[in-house]
Amino acid sequence: xxxxxxxxxxSAIIWLFPPxxxxxxxxxxxxxxxxxxxxxxxxLLFAFMKVVLPYYLLVSxxxxxxxxxxxxxxxxxxxVMVILAAVVVITFFSExxxxxxxxxxxxxxxxxxxxxxxxxxxLLKTQALNGFYVVLIFYELLTLTKFFNLLxxxxxxxxxxxxxxxxxxxxxxGIFFIIFKEDDRRIRVKLE
Amino acid sequence: xxxxxxxxxxxxxxxxxxxxxxxxxxxxxxIPMQKEHLQEQQSLRLQQAxxxxxxxxxxxxxxxxxxxxxxxxxxxxxxSELLKGASLMNMKIWEIIPETKAVNLAxxxxxxxxxxxxSQIGSRHYKFILCGIPKFEIGQIxxxxxxxxxxxEGQLKEALVKAEESEKLKSHFLAQMSHEIRTPLNAILxxxxxIHDELKEKISPDLRRMFTSIDNSGRRLYRTIDLNLNMALxxxxxxxxxxxxxxxxxxxxxxxxxxxxxxxxxxxGFTFEESLSGSLIFAxxxxxxxxxxxxLDNAIKYTREGSVTVTASQVGAGYIxxxxxxxxxxMSEEYMEKLFRPFTQEIMGYSRPFEGNGLGLAxxxxxxxxxxxxxxxxxxxxxxxxxxxLLPQFH
Numbered sequence: 001x002x003x004x005x006x007x008x009x010x011s012a013i014i015w016l017f018p019p020x021x022x023x024x025x026x027x028x029x030x031x032x033x034x035x036x037x038x039x040x041x042x043x044l045l046f047a048f049m050k051v052v053l054p055y056y057l058l059v060s061x062x063x064x065x066x067x068x069x070x071x072x073x074x075x076x077x078x079x080v081m082v083i084l085a086a087v088v089v090i091t092f093f094s095e096x097x098x099x100x101x102x103x104x105x106x107x108x109x110x111x112x113x114x115x116x117x118x119x120x121x122x123l124l125k126t127q128a129l130n131g132f133y134v135v136l137i138f139y140e141l142l143t144l145t146k147f148f149n150l151l152x153x154x155x156x157x158x159x160x161x162x163x164x165x166x167x168x169x170x171x172x173x174g175i176f177f178i179i180f181k182e183d184d185r186r187i188r189v190k191l192e
Numbered sequence: 193x194x195x196x197x198x199x200x201x202x203x204x205x206x207x208x209x210x211x212x213x214x215x216x217x218x219x220x221x222x223i224p225m226q227k228e229h230l231q232e233q234q235s236l237r238l239q240q241a242x243x244x245x246x247x248x249x250x251x252x253x254x255x256x257x258x259x260x261x262x263x264x265x266x267x268x269x270x271x272s273e274l275l276k277g278a279s280l281m282n283m284k285i286w287e288i289i290p291e292t293k294a295v296n297l298a299x300x301x302x303x304x305x306x307x308x309x310x311s312q313i314g315s316r317h318y319k320f321i322l323c324g325i326p327k328f329e330i331g332q333i334x335x336x337x338x339x340x341x342x343x344x345e346g347q348l349k350e351a352l353v354k355a356e357e358s359e360k361l362k363s364h365f366l367a368q369m370s371h372e373i374r375t376p377l378n379a380i381l382x383x384x385x386x387i388h389d390e391l392k393e394k395i396s397p398d399l400r401r402m403f404t405s406i407d408n409s410g411r412r413l414y415r416t417i418d419l420n421l422n423m424a425l426x427x428x429x430x431x432x433x434x435x436x437x438x439x440x441x442x443x444x445x446x447x448x449x450x451x452x453x454x455x456x457x458x459x460x461g462f463t464f465e466e467s468l469s470g471s472l473i474f475a476x477x478x479x480x481x482x483x484x485x486x487x488l489d490n491a492i493k494y495t496r497e498g499s500v501t502v503t504a505s506q507v508g509a510g511y512i513x514x515x516x517x518x519x520x521x522x523m524s525e526e527y528m529e530k531l532f533r534p535f536t537q538e539i540m541g542y543s544r545p546f547e548g549n550g551l552g553l554a555x556x557x558x559x560x561x562x563x564x565x566x567x568x569x570x571x572x573x574x575x576x577x578x579x580x581x582l583l584p585q586f587h
Contacts, residue, residue, distance in 0.1 A: 116214070123218045124226065129211070138207045145199035145206070162199070169200055191219045 004164060011167050012038040014174035021178050029066035031177065033059060053100050054091040060107040061087045067114045104147065112140045123191070131187030132180060139173050142166065254318070254335040258285045260298050265330065274313055288313070289320055289333065300324040301331050310338075317342040370421050374414070381410045415489075419551040422482065423534060426558040433476035433562050437586050440504060440512065441471045443481055448502060451488045460492065461499030468504055472586040473512055479559040480583070486552035487516040487579050495520030498576070510585045517578045523571040531569060532557045556581075 015038045018031035037059040044055055061084065065073060073080055090103055119133035146166050180187050245266070248255040254271035258264050262284040272280065274288055286293040291309045300307065301324035309320040320335045388403040395403075425431040448464045455462035473480070491500045498519025507513045523531070534554040553567075560567050564584055571577040 116210070119214065120218070123214070124222065127223055129215060134207070134211055137210060138203060141203040141206050141210075142199060145202040149199045149202075166199055191215070191223060 007164055007167050011171050012042055014171050018177040033062045033066055057087055057091050057103055064107055064111050108144050115140060128188040128190045132182050135176050256333040258331050260301050260329050262297050297331060301329060302326055366421060366424055373417050377414050423551050423555045435474055435476055438473050438475050438477055439471050440473055447484050454492050455500055460495055464502040466504040468506055473583045474586040475563040475583055479563050483556045483559055486556045490552055491516050491518040511582045512585050513580050513582050515580045519576040522573040522575050522577055524573050
């Protein structure tokens, strides 16, 4: 058995634990969607033997929604429904990969901005830099750069090596989120 | 492997830049701004607190602020003066206002309750309003000196007791007077009548006229006293109606028999007609009799020639009307306006052509009001007067 599928499997298993750790916190649904999407992506990869971008678009949208409070979603339910409809239409009816990729970048761009916004609010409130958000931003940046790299094909390393490195870092991030929660004092750096 | 084409390196570099920017922005721009803002807010709050303190200070009444355990935090000058210069330090509010001891201050503060307390401090009386302020976990007490009010209240109570005593005395006096005057008068009138009957065959016509004069004057005096006492009773609310089912026909028949005699003496016609389906009313018998007596007496008194007619008829909406119509001297329109004022007659003074003291109609109106009835007068000077009394029919 090849070494790479094992790394992918370990990553999928590791990412199943953060939702348990973050149960009853505001990041529960965020980690639940991420954890389940990893398992589903492996199933899809084996089923179609290729990366299914529409699936990733839907997951990205759900991850973005999961970062907002339920009350805020209820208040702007009309806007959420419109964006969801747009995502579904583009996902299933668009035959242009360029539009799908653009949507992927837009969705992840919003996720990144939302996490930065959360970091900013926390900074104002506690006057300390929360490592939880920093790692979350790093995870989101990694997703974006990985995808960008894949698109422009600038990687000088072999695809598999690259994939192995990124997956290994994602395993480390998954372990970080299993250990630390948002309000953990050990990962806070006071600004003064 | 560590080149810029590696997504991890790129992500790390972007993260580093991003976190640095955020750090610098928050550390050197936003947080100092926030601090400055907080300082300004605090200074504003202090200013407001000072203004509030000044406001309380300028209040001429005592104001106290206390904590959840009852410790006094602040008081204005009038508040401190209640202690006669003693220090407020470590004092509890109930040491000044003992009534607050019975109040659960903590609960009042938590619920934002508002209570009114009355307290006597030294020789002065105070009304205190206690307000809980849950937001700041404090309570405030606003006092007002009500010593003058209490004194006035005491005086008023005293005056009320005196008035009630006076009312009792007056009722007693009226009852006593009524008895003391009516009894001898009845004896005078009765005995004079007996003597007159015994001697009427033996005495001269001059003496007979004297007897008639004694009888007439005695009856006039009796009626005047009766009217005055009744008026006094009605005016002072001392008269209590005894409502009952009353048949007006026998009463009017009895009265017409009595007054027909006087009408005949003056050569006046006197008739009574009725067209009633039911002659029962719900009223006080004494009131109805007195009203009718007054109306008939006036009609005969103020009519020199012609007739007096009494009619009883049905009026819509459950009322019975009794009308006394005469062909007498009538009344001017100017006098009609003050018709029901006690002690008024159109021509007053010692030279007035008709006897009486102007109480009959005034008393009748008061009695009708007590019986939920009404009176209407129509008069033409020189032609006659028509007085209609309306009373609720008994069903």
